[in-house]
Every structure is written in structure tokens, then in C-alpha cells.
Amino acid sequence: MLALERRIEVYQPATLRESAAHARVREAGADALIVAAYGLILPQPVLDAARFGAINVHASLLPRWRGAAPIQRALLAGDSHTGVSIMKMEIGLDTGPVFAERPVPIAPDDDAGTLHDKLAELGANLLVAVLGDLATGRANAKPQAGEGITYAHKIDKADTRLHWDRPASELERTVRAFRPSPGAVTRLGDEPLKIWRTRVVAGRGEPGTVLALGDALVVACGADALAIDELQPAGGRRMNAADFIRGRRLPSGTRLQ
Numbered sequence: 007m008l009a010l011e012r013r014i015e016v017y018q019p020a021t022l023r024e025s026a027a028h029a030r031v032r033e034a035g036a037d038a039l040i041v042a043a044y045g046l047i048l049p050q051p052v053l054d055a056a057r058f059g060a061i062n063v064h065a066s067l068l069p070r071w072r073g074a075a076p077i078q079r080a081l082l083a084g085d086s087h088t089g090v091s092i093m094k095m096e097i098g099l100d101t102g103p104v105f106a107e108r109p110v111p112i113a114p115d116d117d118a119g120t121l122h123d124k125l126a127e128l129g130a131n132l133l134v135a136v137l138g139d140l141a142t143g144r145a146n147a148k149p150q151a152g153e154g155i156t157y158a159h160k161i162d163k164a165d166t167r168l169h170w171d172r173p174a175s176e177l178e179r180t181v182r183a184f185r186p187s188p189g190a191v192t193r194l195g196d197e198p199l200k201i202w203r204t205r206v207v208a209g210r211g212e213p214g215t216v217l218a219l220g221d222a223l224v225v226a227c228g229a230d231a232l233a234i235d236e237l238q239p240a241g242g243r244r245m246n247a248a249d250f251i252r253g254r255r256l257p258s259g260t261r262l263q
Contacts, residue, residue: 022052031055038137041095042129045074050097058140060095063129065122066158067091067107069150072100073158077118077125080158081183082165084175087111088121090129092136094147099157103147105136117182161188168192170214170262173229174206189238193263202244203236214261223247225262 009016017034019027028051031039039052039060053060066076067089073079080088089109096102108128112121139145166184168177168191181190181204189200209217209224209231218224222233238244 022046022049025051028052028055038140040133047097047099048095053095053097061105061133061136061140062093062095062100062102063133064091064093064100065125065129067109068093068100068104069152069155071156071158074160076158077121078158078161078165078183079156080112081116081118081121081179084179085112088125090125090132092129092132093150101150103149105139105145105147106132108132115182117185119186166191168201168262170225171228174227174232175230177227177232178204178206194260198240199262200238200244201234201236202238203234205233205235207231207233212261214263216256216260216262219251219256221246221248223251 017030019030021027022031028049031052032055034055036056038058039048039056040063041048041060042063043065044062048060064076065088066072066080067087068091070085071079071088076088087109089107091107092105093100094102094105110121110124110128116124136145161184166180166188168180170177170192177190181201184190185202189202192199192201205222207224207230209226211217211226211231213226213228215226216223217226217231222235223237224231224233234247236244236246237250239250
């Protein structure tokens with residue numbers, strides 16, 4: 007860790023609810039507390055512990071996608087763009103006023119990993135600019151809009167399941183939303199399969215039915231079909247669909263669930 011290499015103290019309390027932790031944070035004498043993807047609401051004594059308060063780097067254009075999983079939820083929803091907001095934290099969930107924000111288009115091939123990296127770099131640069139404005143008294147935090155509020159609820163295991171009665175475009179977004187982790191999931195008989203790369207293609211059939219085998223595993227959806235290019239059997243490695251197909255006998259009418 008860079009902080010340890012440079013002999014900077016690293017304080018990692020098990021909880022921030024105790025008064026001893028509050029006092030330790032105050033004793034640091036920080037001008038600002040910087041928070042990124044912390045996942046918990048800071049108690050008021052911690053929010054008040056620094057001169058400029060607690061500043062959050064949030065991976066969405068607030069008030070859209072307040073909460074724990076803004077990157078995944080933006081991908082799942084098919085948003086055309088997202089961005090970074092630098093906000094002053096309040097006791098509410100991502101409700102504080104915003105110092106600055108920058109938009110980022112979501113590319114057709116973006117997944118949670120690539121989008122995270124874009125937003126992380128943008129957020130770091132924007133944070134430095136905001137901290138400079140705070141130091142010189144030029145920072146101006148504006149209240150969030152009262153409309154367009156959505157919540158990026160924490161990802162649940164059920165969210166990763168592919169439901170084949172849904173449109174192929176929706177399932178393709180689901181695969182990207184959960185790549186590189188934890189992976190979108192379906193079942194072949196009793197065996198779970200993680201699905202890593204897919205494409206929307208033309209096709210029609212009973213949802214979940216395998217329509218074609220070859221370089222890809224083509225599966226019928228509620229609308230169109232999904233060509234699976236890369237997958238991972240339980241206990242196995244990630245592999246392209248052609249290798250998986252060569253090692254399996256998939257009879258006509260095979261269905262994924």
C-alpha cells in the first residue's frame with residue numbers, strides 16, 4: 007500500500023459508530039475527509055470532524071443512481087451516459103450538495119470494469135480540482151435536483167441471474183453489468199454457468215432454447231436471441247463457447263434456465 011510505503015498512518019476501525027473512533031478521526035486535524043465507494047453512511051460526528059467536512063467521489067450524475075451500485079445499475083438500465091459527482095456528504099444516502107460533476111458516455115462495449123476505470127480517473131482529477139477550490143474559497147456546492155432521483159440498490163445474487171423470457175438486449179446489458187465480477191449466471195440442467203461475453207442476434211424460439219451451435223451458443227430470448235461467446239462452467243475456467251460446445255453433447259431442444 008502506497009500510504010504504508012510512505013510511512014503515512016493507516017487507521018482502519020472496525021466501526022465508525024463508537025466515540026473513540028470519532029475522536030481519532032478528529033485528532034487527525036484533516037481539512038477534508040475523502041470518501042469513495044465506502045458503502046456505509048458516516049455518522050454525524052465523523053461528517054463534522056474536518057474543516058471542509060466529508061467529500062464523496064460518487065460514480066453517477068446525482069441525483070440519478072444514489073446508493074451502492076451506480077455503475078452496475080446504469081448499465082442494467084441501458085443508460086446512454088453516466089458520470090462523476092463530487093459532493094459534500096450529509097447524513098442521508100448521497101443526498102448532499104454537489105461541488106462539481108462531469109458526464110461520461112457509456113460505450114456499447116463498456117462493462118462494469120471498463121466504466122469503473124474511466125470514472126475512477128475522471129473522479130480523481132475532478133476531486134483535486136474541487137479540493138483546490140475549497141482551499142481558495144471558490145468552491146460552491148449546489149443542492150441536488152428534486153426530480154430524477156433513482157437508487158442504485160446493492161447488488162443481490164438474484165440480480166445476476168439471466169431470465170431468458172426477457173429481451174436479448176436486456177440480457178446482454180446484464181452480462182456487461184456483472185463483468186468482471188461476479189458474472190451473470192444461468193443453468194444448464196443442474197449445472198450453473200457463468201456467462202461472460204454475448205451479442206444480440208436475430209432469432210426466435212421458446213425462451214432459453216439453444217437455437218444454434220458453432221462458434222457461439224445462440225439462445226432464444228423473449229425478443230431476439232443471445233449469442234454466447236464466452237462462458238465458464240462450474241469449477242472450470244473461462245472459455246470461448248466453441249471450446250465448450252466441442253466438449254459437450256447438447257441435444258436438440260436443450261434449454262438454459
